[in-house]
Amino acid sequence: MPIPPDPRAARLAIRLVFLANGAVLAGWAPLVPLAKARLGLDEGQLGLVLLALGAGAILAMPLAGMLIARHGSRAVSIAAGLAFAALLPLLALAPDSPALGAPLLALALFAFGAANGLMDVAMNAQAVAVEAKGTRPIMSSIHGIFSIGGLLGAVSVSLLLRAGLSPVAAALALGMAAMALLAAQARALLPRAEDRPGDGHGFALPRGPVLAFGLLCFIMLLAEGSMIDWSAVYLVQQRGMEVALAGLGFGAFSVAMAAARLSGDALNARLGPVRLLRGGALLAALGLAVVVVLPQAWGALLGFVLVGLGIGNAVPLLFSAAGRLPGVAPGTAIAAVATLGYAGLLAGPALIGFAARLTSLPVALAGVALLVLAVAAWAGIARNEAGR
Structure with missing residues (x-):
């Protein structure tokens, strides 16, 4: 007989998933001026490159509902989250040449954004399911924890850069920490059977x-x-x-x-x-x-x-x-x-x-x-x- 899910453990787990998402997303912020200077981009060129991140997320979001319907919000949250964290160091690897580096950075940002789009929809669907298991709302505090993750991610990468680490090493350190945190939450999140019908499945x-x-x-x-x-x-x-x-x-x-x-x-x-x-x-x-x-x-x-x-x-x-x-x-x-x-x-x-x-x-x-x-x-x- 399967062990019923523990709502308290699920509430803690989804909070930590939101924390990891916020940290990885904010970990990109200190790398932006470094990429701009390394590639010799002006504001317009940088804006065009940054558009790839949004394009990846927007194109991936409609796919999230289908993936959640097939595999459940827990599986999609963790899989997309691991990919999201693993992609962060790639954002610091683009060659110095603008002609080659800018397109490669845009490609990496597109993949980074797509992983974030999938994770965002899935973790919010999981949060809805977790909230339904309790007696009080949790969505506001969960999104607050995402912001705390943003603080931790931005400050962590900044301090690692200050300590002399290369941008790639600093991003890798944060990405690996986030991957470890996400992997540890997989068992505590609610399984597919607990997903609320219709959550995140439509457009x-x-x-x-x-x-x-x-x-x-x-x-x-x-x-x-x-x-x-x-x-x-x-x-x-x-x-x-x-x-x-x-x-x-x-x-x-x-x-x-x-x-x-x-x-x-x-x-x-x-x-x-x-x-x-x-x-x-x-x-x-x-x-x-x-x-x-x-x-x-x-x-x-x-x-x-x-x-x-x-x-x-x-x-x-x-x-x-x-x-x-x-x-x-x-x-x-x-x-x-x-x-x-x-x-x-x-x-x-x-x-x-x-x-x-x-x-x-x-x-x-x-x-x-x-x-x-x-x-x-x-x-x-x-x-x-x-x-x-």
Whole structure:
């Protein structure tokens, strides 16, 4: 007779899977300025290369549902996670020649993004199954732990670079640690039989009110993507920070986002979704303004903290409001909003690169601030469209 799954062990295991995912994704942030300098890329060329990461993830996400249906979210989470971690060192291996190195880096980023896309869908499907086994919600705290993983990954690679390790060695160390952590969770995650029917198996195009939620989600995740791929470049290029320390920018953003998410449920109960979403968007826009205006590196770090605090709860609030839309199945609405949202996270950094090439990186980030202000202006949709 098979041993029934332990919900407590599964809750811990899925938290550690999210931690590993955040660490590996953030481990790329300190490597971005090194790749830019080694390959001699300008902002536009770097943005084009970074587009490969988003393309890989977006193309892989529709496949995740089919793989989950066949193999279960546990198997896909672990297999994709191991591939995701194993691919991180390849991002530091591209040859110095831009003609050869840039295409090879783009290819590696495409595979890296595809593995992350598969892992992202699968681990969220697993989290839904784990949450259904308990008596209290866990999604907010799990996404907070992802942000903690981002802090650990960015700081770890930065410190390893500071200690004199090569980019390949630093990425390999983080990748191996993540692989070990993921492999250790395989038995504790819920098996395929526990997956909730329909979770992550479908795809829906956003339309009507769902489209409005999706566009707001696109903007907030574009702002998050700008921190992942451009914070370190900004600190080095615009504020003169040492390359080995530049990952601290994304680290500061990540710890602030984690704090916002871990306190989000209590703030929502006290303030309500509209005020929390509007206040967060205003705080994020202020943070981006601080990054652009203050000339010191510490000012940029302060701005990154404000951005993290501001956007931390935006996506959970938008998902929740979309799931309450009258006449629309919650799963269908949330899936459609997530499609547009992740497009902002994954493709947004490339758009920022193109804008920076036409103007400058500070001007491009100022443009993101204006978009975030639009979210503050339309925050009432979290109440009005949901009938609250």
